[in-house]
Amino acid sequence: MKINMNMQRNLYKIGFVLITLLTGLFANNKAIAQKKDMLIRISEIEIYPEHLTAYKVILQEEAEASMKLEAGVVAIFPMYQKEDSTQIRIVEIYNGNKAYQSHLKTPHFLKYKTMTLKMVKALKLIDMDAIDPASMKLIFRKLKN
Amino acid sequence: MKINMNMQRNLYKIGFVLITLLTGLFANNKAIAQKKDMLIRISEIEIYPEHLTAYKVILQEEAEASMKLEAGVVAIFPMYQKEDSTQIRIVEIYNGNKAYQSHLKTPHFLKYKTMTLKMVKALKLIDMDAIDPASMKLIFRKLKN
Numbered sequence: 001m002k003i004n005m006n007m008q009r010n011l012y013k014i015g016f017v018l019i020t021l022l023t024g025l026f027a028n029n030k031a032i033a034q035k036k037d038m039l040i041r042i043s044e045i046e047i048y049p050e051h052l053t054a055y056k057v058i059l060q061e062e063a064e065a066s067m068k069l070e071a072g073v074v075a076i077f078p079m080y081q082k083e084d085s086t087q088i089r090i091v092e093i094y095n096g097n098k099a100y101q102s103h104l105k106t107p108h109f110l111k112y113k114t115m116t117l118k119m120v121k122a123l124k125l126i127d128m129d130a131i132d133p134a135s136m137k138l139i140f141r142k143l144k145n
Numbered sequence: 146m147k148i149n150m151n152m153q154r155n156l157y158k159i160g161f162v163l164i165t166l167l168t169g170l171f172a173n174n175k176a177i178a179q180k181k182d183m184l185i186r187i188s189e190i191e192i193y194p195e196h197l198t199a200y201k202v203i204l205q206e207e208a209e210a211s212m213k214l215e216a217g218v219v220a221i222f223p224m225y226q227k228e229d230s231t232q233i234r235i236v237e238i239y240n241g242n243k244a245y246q247s248h249l250k251t252p253h254f255l256k257y258k259t260m261t262l263k264m265v266k267a268l269k270l271i272d273m274d275a276i277d278p279a280s281m282k283l284i285f286r287k288l289k290n
Contacts, residue, residue: 040224042187042234060277067283075284077236079185079273089187089273091222091236128224128234132205138212139220 038074038133039094044124047086051119056080058115059088065108072099086121093136182241183219183278189269190233196264197231203260204233210253217244231266238281 047055063076074093081087094100103109130136192200208221219238226232239245248254275281 042224056276060280063277063280064283067280077280077284078276079187080276082272082274085274088276127227129227129230131201131223131225131233132208135205135208135212135222138209139222 037096038130038136039092039097039100040128040130041092041094042126042128043088043090043092044122044126045088045090045120046122047088047119048121049086051116052086055088055116055119058112059090062108062112063090066103066106069108070099070103070106072096073103183275183281184237184239184242184245185273185275186235186237187271187273188233188235188237189267189271190235190265191267192231192233192264193266194231196261200233200261200264201225203257204235207253207257208235211248211251214253215244215248215251217241218248 059078063078066073066076072095074095075091076093077091079089079091081089094103204223208223211218211221217240219240220236221238222236224234224236226234239248
């Protein structure tokens with residue numbers, strides 16, 4: 001009977017250790033999944049020259065609203081090529097697909113999309129991956145100092 | 146004589162106000178100049194598939210060293226296209242041309258350059274401008290919170 005009690009206690013202990021390990025692993029996997037989940041994109045957009053000035057204003061407004069109002073928008077950084085300013089490039093980073101899907105439904109994005117539809121000559125959305133996800137952290141840490 | 150003294154005092158006062166205004170303007174212009182000076186680039190690099198794994202490691206090391214050791218490197222963010230991982234894109238932001246020139250002379254950049262020379266199939270350095278320089282500030286502010 002005494003041996004059985006000891007065995008039972010040991011089984012409880014083993015069970016506890018296993019649960020702790022599994023919980024740790026699960027939490028860790030979730031963290032990795034969240035990191036992997038980050039949605040990174042370069043949008044390559046060509047604008048008809050006659051619409052360029054108007055387009056830039058609308059894009060700037062949309063980027064600003066997204067950054068200010070959406071927690072899931074990590075960064076929207078609109079640029080244009082110095083040699084050909086009709087060539088727009090936007091680096092976009094969303095905190096996962098859910099954040100991106102909700103971005104698509106915001107009034108500021110819908111306004112941008114409808115207002116610029118006829119200004120866009122060509123559009124390519126290129127999904128990217130960070131070579132080192134930690135590099136983004138490095139940038140963030142640096143900018144914090 | 147009394148009137149002359151008053152006039153002199155007023156001239157001093159006007160002089161003081163003018164100098165204050167001009168100093169303010171000069172300081173402001175300098176700040177704007179520094180903002181305009183920011184060097185932004187997207188490097189488009191194609192890597193021979195057989196060298197891709199090695200290339201990524203070397204690039205990651207270089208980016209990390211640049212971010213850690215160079216105050217003038219605002220951001221180096223290396224990515225690859227999800228659909229074709231041999232297509233590397235690096236968003237690089239330097240705090241002006243001086244910072245970029247000094248970056249080119251660092252041991253970590255020179256090591257990267259010599260070690261990857263034969264791995265690179267195609268290279269295009271595309272100078273960019275931010276559509277709204279304040280958008281970068283927005284990103285930085287957001288990441289601080």
